Amino acid sequence: MFAIIRDLTRYNIEFAIGCVLVGIITLFALASFFAPVGPTMIYVVPPDMPPSLSYWFGTNSRGQDLFWQLSYAFRNTLTFGVMVAAISRIISITVGLLAGYLGGWVDRVLMFFNDIFVSLPIFPILILVYFVLRSNLDMFTLALIMGCLGWPFDARLIRSVSLGLRHREFTRHATFSGMTPRKIMFEEHLPYVMPIVLATAIANMIWSIGMEVTLAVLGFTNLNIPTVGTTLYWANNHSAMIVGVWWWILIPVILIVTLFIGLFLLTVSLNEYIDPRSRLRRMGGA
Amino acid sequence: MADSTDILTVKGLKAYYRMAYFGIDREVRAVDDITLSIRRNEVYGIAGESSSGKTSLIKVLAAAIRPPLEVVDGALTYRFGDIEIDPYKASSEEVNAIRWKHLSYIMQGSMSVLNPVRRIRHSFSDFAFQPMGVDKKTFWERTRAHLERLNLSPDILRAYPHELSGGMRQRVTIALATVCQPEFIIADEPTTALDVVVQKDVLAMIRDVQRQMGSSVVFVTHDMSVHANIADRIGIVYAGRLVEEGPTRTLFTAPKHPYTAHLVGSLPRIGDTTTKAALEGRPPNLADPPSGCRFHPRCPLAIDKCKTEVPPLETVGQSHRSACWRADEVKPLAPVAGQPAQVTP
Amino acid sequence: MRDYFTFVLKRLLQLAAVVFAGISAAFFITHLSPISPVDMIVNRVAAQSGGDPLAIQDLRDALAALFGTDLPLHEKFLNFWGRFLVGDLGPSLLAFPTPAIDLVMRALPWTVGLLVTSILLSWTIGNILGGLGGYYQNNRFLKAFGVLAMGVQPIPYYIVAFLLVLLFGYFWPVMPISGGFSINVRPGFTFEFIASVIHHSILPAASLVIVGLGISFLGMRAMVSNIVTEDYVTYAELAGVRTERVVFFYVIRNAMVPQLTGLAMALGGIFSGTIITEQVFAYPGLGSLLVNAVNAGDTTLVLAVSSIAVIAVAGAIFVIDLIHPLLDPRVKVK
Numbered sequence: 001m002f003a004i005i006r007d008l009t010r011y012n013i014e015f016a017i018g019c020v021l022v023g024i025i026t027l028f029a030l031a032s033f034f035a036p037v038g039p040t041m042i043y044v045v046p047p048d049m050p051p052s053l054s055y056w057f058g059t060n061s062r063g064q065d066l067f068w069q070l071s072y073a074f075r076n077t078l079t080f081g082v083m084v085a086a087i088s089r090i091i092s093i094t095v096g097l098l099a100g101y102l103g104g105w106v107d108r109v110l111m112f113f114n115d116i117f118v119s120l121p122i123f124p125i126l127i128l129v130y131f132v133l134r135s136n137l138d139m140f141t142l143a144l145i146m147g148c149l150g151w152p153f154d155a156r157l158i159r160s161v162s163l164g165l166r167h168r169e170f171t172r173h174a175t176f177s178g179m180t181p182r183k184i185m186f187e188e189h190l191p192y193v194m195p196i197v198l199a200t201a202i203a204n205m206i207w208s209i210g211m212e213v214t215l216a217v218l219g220f221t222n223l224n225i226p227t228v229g230t231t232l233y234w235a236n237n238h239s240a241m242i243v244g245v246w247w248w249i250l251i252p253v254i255l256i257v258t259l260f261i262g263l264f265l266l267t268v269s270l271n272e273y274i275d276p277r278s279r280l281r282r283m284g285g286a
Numbered sequence: 287m288a289d290s291t292d293i294l295t296v297k298g299l300k301a302y303y304r305m306a307y308f309g310i311d312r313e314v315r316a317v318d319d320i321t322l323s324i325r326r327n328e329v330y331g332i333a334g335e336s337s338s339g340k341t342s343l344i345k346v347l348a349a350a351i352r353p354p355l356e357v358v359d360g361a362l363t364y365r366f367g368d369i370e371i372d373p374y375k376a377s378s379e380e381v382n383a384i385r386w387k388h389l390s391y392i393m394q395g396s397m398s399v400l401n402p403v404r405r406i407r408h409s410f411s412d413f414a415f416q417p418m419g420v421d422k423k424t425f426w427e428r429t430r431a432h433l434e435r436l437n438l439s440p441d442i443l444r445a446y447p448h449e450l451s452g453g454m455r456q457r458v459t460i461a462l463a464t465v466c467q468p469e470f471i472i473a474d475e476p477t478t479a480l481d482v483v484v485q486k487d488v489l490a491m492i493r494d495v496q497r498q499m500g501s502s503v504v505f506v507t508h509d510m511s512v513h514a515n516i517a518d519r520i521g522i523v524y525a526g527r528l529v530e531e532g533p534t535r536t537l538f539t540a541p542k543h544p545y546t547a548h549l550v551g552s553l554p555r556i557g558d559t560t561t562k563a564a565l566e567g568r569p570p571n572l573a574d575p576p577s578g579c580r581f582h583p584r585c586p587l588a589i590d591k592c593k594t595e596v597p598p599l600e601t602v603g604q605s606h607r608s609a610c611w612r613a614d615e616v617k618p619l620a621p622v623a624g625q626p627a628q629v630t631p
Numbered sequence: 632m633r634d635y636f637t638f639v640l641k642r643l644l645q646l647a648a649v650v651f652a653g654i655s656a657a658f659f660i661t662h663l664s665p666i667s668p669v670d671m672i673v674n675r676v677a678a679q680s681g682g683d684p685l686a687i688q689d690l691r692d693a694l695a696a697l698f699g700t701d702l703p704l705h706e707k708f709l710n711f712w713g714r715f716l717v718g719d720l721g722p723s724l725l726a727f728p729t730p731a732i733d734l735v736m737r738a739l740p741w742t743v744g745l746l747v748t749s750i751l752l753s754w755t756i757g758n759i760l761g762g763l764g765g766y767y768q769n770n771r772f773l774k775a776f777g778v779l780a781m782g783v784q785p786i787p788y789y790i791v792a793f794l795l796v797l798l799f800g801y802f803w804p805v806m807p808i809s810g811g812f813s814i815n816v817r818p819g820f821t822f823e824f825i826a827s828v829i830h831h832s833i834l835p836a837a838s839l840v841i842v843g844l845g846i847s848f849l850g851m852r853a854m855v856s857n858i859v860t861e862d863y864v865t866y867a868e869l870a871g872v873r874t875e876r877v878v879f880f881y882v883i884r885n886a887m888v889p890q891l892t893g894l895a896m897a898l899g900g901i902f903s904g905t906i907i908t909e910q911v912f913a914y915p916g917l918g919s920l921l922v923n924a925v926n927a928g929d930t931t932l933v934l935a936v937s938s939i940a941v942i943a944v945a946g947a948i949f950v951i952d953l954i955h956p957l958l959d960p961r962v963k964v965k
């Protein structure tokens with residue numbers, strides 16, 4: 001694992017840039033632990049101040065310092081993304097390895113459900129869920145729901161890799177030496193699918209964060225929790241653009257785009273590392 | 287050495303796969319210093335176990351190389367009538383002008399060389415119409431006549447590739463490669479994926495085409511019994527090098543390289559129940575081949591000299607060359623009564 | 632031909648099953664909502680007209696009968712389907728007593744028009760450029776386009792739409808940024824009206840096209856860079872088949888098949904994209920209607936929009952499925 005990351009940072013410029021971008025945003029989010037104000041307090045600073053030396057990112061119409069506000073927002077948004085990724089990874093690894101290694105009817109049943117989940121229209125479902133739960137829809141519930149919806153593509157990918165591993169020499173050795181299927185799956189096969197897990201986890205974060213922003217912008221989440229989405233919602237709600245408080249929108253948009261591009265570069269470089277065909281192409285293109 | 291009857295001469299040809307990825311540089315020497323010539327109107331067989339560089343060699347001959355494979359050194363010259371051309375020195379227009387008309391290539395894995403979403407007739411018109419240089423009507427007349435000559439129904443022109451069996455697809459590919467009556471045909475393992483009966487038909491077909499048109503065929507397969515059936519001369523490739531070359535009968539009866547002796551000796555024969563001693567060890571890794579003679583780690587006759595000095599390919603008989611320090615001591619593995627039993631030309 | 636007919640029939644059954652399952656799911660989810668439409672209307676009326684308790688009780692009973700709120704869930708479900716099949720989805724709350732289906736039908740042409748145009752544009756252009764980009768991997772322009780598409784890809788529709796509003800609405804105000812047509816033209820089959828509709832649709836369509844173009848470009852380019860290594864492409868190139876022929880009839884033609892399936896799978900996502908786009912541009916389509924319905928707690932209308940959306944998306948996928956065997960002879964129409 002560490003060898004992979006070392007190789008990537010050394011030879012893959014996309015990976016390095018991605019690390020830097022994501023790193024900056026993460027540091028910014030971590031700064032919220034040292035924030036002088038709480039995230040929900042309003043009218044603590046003069047409202048509508050443009051970015052300046054005392055307020056780096058300006059202040060918003062609700063009298064909040066945008067620097068700290070956004071720091072909280074990114075902390076929540078990143079936590080949310082990691083939660084969804086973790087939940088959906090657990091499901092996709094389990095389903096993928098079980099289906100790939102055990103095969104037979106287990107595979108058929110799991111892939112049947114997989115196909116159903118693949119075809120679910122997630123965004124409308126989330127809207128309906130909000131319609132029912134309203135402001136009870138907190139971040140954790142949303143993460144749980146999205147985690148339970150966002151696994152099927154990755155499970156299929158892991159399954160296909162694990163199918164290939166089943167016929168390899170070392171699996172047969174392990175089986176003959178009496179290892180239990182569980183041990184084989186988690187000790188022998190899991191390390192092989194780890195790079196894929198990592199790459200898909202990051203892609204999954206892009207997806208879930210994008211979804212959260214979208215829902216929040218429409219006002220379909222709990223609007224009292226500062227996230228990137230709710231920040232934009234409030235900016236919109238206060239007609240920030242029309243009254244000229246452009247930094248309230250522009251700064252979060254720049255930061256979130258930075259995060260997206262950073263994460264995206266990470267998946268691209270990891271995928272390239274995983275896919276031997278793109279490796280060949282890279283050599284061929286020289 | 288260049289003979290007026292030679293259609294192709296190859297001198298000191300080297301072609302390597304060169305790769306650099308995540309800091310690891312690799313160089314696979316798949317074609318290493320090969321010199322040979324192909325005559326007019328002959329079937330030249332190239333033999334050798336899998337991964338020995340056969341495909342790489344003939345890709346270079348067919349001017350069909352893609353990165354990471356590149357020609358590192360050497361020269362090759364085709365002579366078609368009064369055209370004399372080295373595809374690696376000529377412009378791509380010049381090379382395209384000889385393709386299909388003079389030089390055609392049947393790729394390994396012919397199962398997948400036809401466009402899966404278009405009918406066969408499109409492949410014929412795409413590939414052969416321009417090189418043939420006639421009007422549409424004549425083109426289709428000739429194509430139909432050619433198919434009939436090869437005992438293929440012209441109806442297959444309307445089929446999609448997936449509607450044909452493997453053997454049928456292979457025959458279509460051969461028909462496609464020969465419809466312009468080229469002087470030089472390169473065929474890579476055209477019979478490998480087929481079952482024995484179909485294999486025989488396809489071989490007969492290639493032989494027929496070659497006789498009718500008087501062209502030269504370079505025929506690659508790892509299967510020595512197929513070579514016995516079709517080749518006039520055979521070149522044996524081991525680990526990227528040509529180790530022996532000679533008329534088919536000579537190689538089968540009096541091989542002058544221990545590797546050839548092994549290949550010939552391990553062919554099953556009717557009435558022969560002795561178990562064959564398998565060659566020990568694995569084929570060498572071409573990224574890091576053994577020093578000296580590349581065969582020495584597996585060779586029953588190896589001496590110290592073989593480990594350090596590369597044996598040159600030297601004439602050992604009439605149009606018979608071998609690269610072995612102990613060529614004189616090579617004995618056929620089993621007492622040979624004529625030729626292998628399957629050989630029924 | 633008979634094979635194809637049976638194939639169509641089978642797909643039709645599948646379509647019916649998907650539509651039934653989708654709408655039923657939407658029914659059950661929306662009926663989990665604690666909001667009672669009866670209470671909402673009663674409160675609204677009571678707030679306006681003051682409270683005569685008797686009159687209110689009458690109203691409540693009448694509404695309960697109308698919405699069928701007192702029935703157990705399974706009877707509600709059967710009722711719903713019974714009325715659904717004759718095209719009655721119940722009265723909306725948002726614009727009580729206008730039938731929900733009327734609101735939906737009024738919004739539908741806007742969304743369909745926007746979607747069909749932008750999908751056709753982005754899919755065609757994206758695939759052609761992507762095909763060329765995969766084949767000519769060293770072309771400067773196509774490479775730059777790829778980098779741009781990569782940059783846009785991870786960004787949600789909302790942000791793109793928003794940037795367009797900023798650029799063409801505030802900084803360089805040349806485009807209308809809200810509504811489906813100008814208020815000062817009368818709807819009708821006139822030149823003014825049609826011009827106004829087109830003018831208003833440019834920005835929303837552009838935001839959908841920009842994202843969609845990037846996605847189909849990248850998908851096609853990835854597909855093509857795999858297909859160019861296929862034997863049949865290599866072989867055609869070796870045989871000296873003309874390059875344009877190889878690009879269109881060997882490479883793009885083969886890549887189109889999976890790209891079409893990809894489009895079918897992406898339709899749901901694209902539809903989600905319009906919800907946001909319409910909201911940003913206050914476009915009078917299904918998306919805006921859905922958002923308003925959700926905010927107003929209008930169960931009937933939410934269900935109506937969801938149902939029509941299910942039918943529309945499933946129907947579009949059905950059509951694509953029918954084209955598939957015509958494009959790929961290997962697909963067995965059994």
Ligand SMILES: Nc1ncnc2c1ncn2[C@@H]1O[C@H](COP(=O)(O)OP(=O)(O)O)[C@@H](O)[C@H]1O
Binds near residue numbers: 314335343
């Ligand atoms: N695309 C490639 N990249 C790197 N090495 C290759 C490639 N194709 C073949 N090789 C290597 O070149 C050597 C010769 O392969 P090949 O010419 O295909 O042998 P044969 O046709 O005799 O089986 C092998 O060691 C193989 O691993």
Ligand SMILES: [Mg+2]
Binds near residue numbers: 340342
């Ligand atoms: Mg080969």
